[in-house]
Amino acid sequence: MVKKTESEVLKLYEERNIILESIADAFFAVDKQWIVTYWNKEAEKILNTPKHAILNRNLWEELSNSFSPQSHLKYHEALETNEVIKFEDYHLEKWFEISTYPSPIGLSVFLKDITERKLSETRLNELNEQLQKHAKDLAISNKELEDFAYVASHDLQEPLRMVTGFLGQIEKKYGSIIGAKGKEYIHYAVDGAKRMRQMILDLLEFSKVGGIEEKEEFVDLNEVVAEITLLSKERINETHAIINVAPLPSLRTNKAPIRHLFFNLVSNALKYQKGQQPAIIDISAEQTSTHWQFTIKDNGIGIEQQYFDKIFILFQRLHNKDEYSGTGIGLSVCKKIIENMGGKIWVESEWGKGSTFYFTIPKK
Numbered sequence: 301m302v303k304k305t306e307s308e309v310l311k312l313y314e315e316r317n318i319i320l321e322s323i324a325d326a327f328f329a330v331d332k333q334w335i336v337t338y339w340n341k342e343a344e345k346i347l348n349t350p351k352h353a354i355l356n357r358n359l360w361e362e363l364s365n366s367f368s369p370q371s372h373l374k375y376h377e378a379l380e381t382n383e384v385i386k387f388e389d390y391h392l393e394k395w396f397e398i399s400t401y402p403s404p405i406g407l408s409v410f411l412k413d414i415t416e417r418k419l420s421e422t423r424l425n426e427l428n429e430q431l432q433k434h435a436k437d438l439a440i441s442n443k444e445l446e447d448f449a450y451v452a453s454h455d456l457q458e459p460l461r462m463v464t465g466f467l468g469q470i471e472k473k474y475g476s477i478i479g480a481k482g483k484e485y486i487h488y489a490v491d492g493a494k495r496m497r498q499m500i501l502d503l504l505e506f507s508k509v510g511g512i513e514e515k516e517e518f519v520d521l522n523e524v525v526a527e528i529t530l531l532s533k534e535r536i537n538e539t540h541a542i543i544n545v546a547p548l549p550s551l552r553t554n555k556a557p558i559r560h561l562f563f564n565l566v567s568n569a570l571k572y573q574k575g576q577q578p579a580i581i582d583i584s585a586e587q588t589s590t591h592w593q594f595t596i597k598d599n600g601i602g603i604e605q606q607y608f609d610k611i612f613i614l615f616q617r618l619h620n621k622d623e624y625s626g627t628g629i630g631l632s633v634c635k636k637i638i639e640n641m642g643g644k645i646w647v648e649s650e651w652g653k654g655s656t657f658y659f660t661i662p663k664k
């Protein structure tokens with residue numbers, strides 16, 4: 301073996317010290333009697349002890365209060381078992397990631413200050429818990445609302461049936477006495493009750509969207525649109541409407557809600573036309589890496605920009621029932637369906653020039 305000269309040994313020591321001083325972690329070494337043989341700058345900082353106050357002294361005698369009982373145990377364990385031990389510990393109001401390396405002459409210890417990471421982790425966990433709690437609260441209040449809507453719509457049907465029924469009886473029994481004006485009032489009252497019944501049924505339908513977990517299947521949207529066109533055949537023929545459908549994708553999804561969605565949007569496009577003008581409806585789809593975006597464009601009456609959000613709210617309509625029939629539930633159901641799927645729905649339109657409804661469905 302080549303014998304190193306004293307200057308070479310000194311050079312090696314110096315190199316080693318430069319390395320140990322330049323690392324970002326605190327580093328110290330002890331011999332088997334826990335006498336400190338090395339203490340770098342970072343250790344001075346992190347462990348609040350200058351090198352001159354600890355070098356060549358017993359670690360536990362000088363600094364027993366700076367370490368936690370866990371560190372005490374682990375350091376001893378590493379030295380006794382001669383095994384590398386890594387652990388996290390909290391002392392001196394800081395979190396440390398600690399690695400202990402035993403050697404035949406003692407123990408080398410690296411301490412990395414991970415307080416910031418730990419604090420962010422704790423904050424993240426707290427936020428996560430808060431988020432989960434909110435999600436749970438929301439699910440409960442949603443469920444309560446749905447139950448309420450369900451019960452209310454069921455229970456309201458009966459008194460409503462009584463109102464309509466007895467109004468019919470009044471008309472039958474006292475028709476001759478109440479005269480034309482009286483019959484007109486009864487007609488309005490029955491009409492109001494009918495509309496209320498429809499709204500209650502709509503509410504019931506709205507409360508059911510997303511409630512029943514259907515099984516997913518492969519749904520060819522070209523077929524879905526073909527089914528809808530067939531269902532609306534009468535209206536399409538009567539109004540000479542034209543529906544252009546660009547090739548649509550097949551999606552793995554629940555069929556009923558997606559069919560409902562297309563049906564509502566196509567029905568609206570057919571309904572909200574200017575006078576006798578035939579509807580021209582274009583249906584298409586495009587994809588990005590994350591989702592599909594569908595477009596249903598019509599040449600109808602259009603919507604003023606100030607109502608772009610309002611029309612998606614339950615029972616919000618821009619027309620009275622004599623102008624265009626409906627109760628204002630269609631688009632709110634569409635919104636609920638799409639949001640249940642994790643997508644978005646919106647409209648772009650110019651008053652008098654037609655509307656384009658867009659919705660997205662995330663890819664799985």
Ligand code: ADP
Nearest residue numbers: 568569572611617618626627628629630631655
């Ligand atoms: P409804 O058709 O029963 O009123 P919707 O929720 O489907 O209910 O629509 C809400 C409102 O949005 C409608 O009353 C109408 O004013 C407007 N709207 C919906 N679709 C269109 C469309 N294609 N063109 C113009 N207006 C529309």
